[in-house]
Amino acid sequence: MTVTTGNATDGTEPNGQGGAEDVAYTPEDLVDWVESLAAILESVDRSQNQYWCSQWWNHPEAVDRFRALYEQWLGAQAEGGMSSWWIDHFDRHATILFAKRGPFGECGTTHTEKTARRILGTEQPPMNWSW
């Protein structure tokens, strides 16, 4: 149960919101927004091999993607561009979020705690590494 709390240093200001350093929304705002979004989604359907988890907040990748979507949504609400939000943002994330291999793919009607979360390993490059 790790809800990411907003830190002022993680650069989450919505687009065009005056450059305030404070995060313009709270974790509760995000929860409310995701609940509202989930309530209207008819295109996500298990029979179409799409997956959802009612504990979406238990999936760090999903939380990060929803935060990104929420920030774009705030901008689209303020400045217009909801069609672009759906097509260029929601649809693009949805292909990952709700896929069998996506964050919710192992969850059924209830959240399934991963016994071994698949984490991509990384190693430090050599000291003289460059591009």
Ligand SMILES: [Zn+2]
């Ligand atoms: Zn889950």
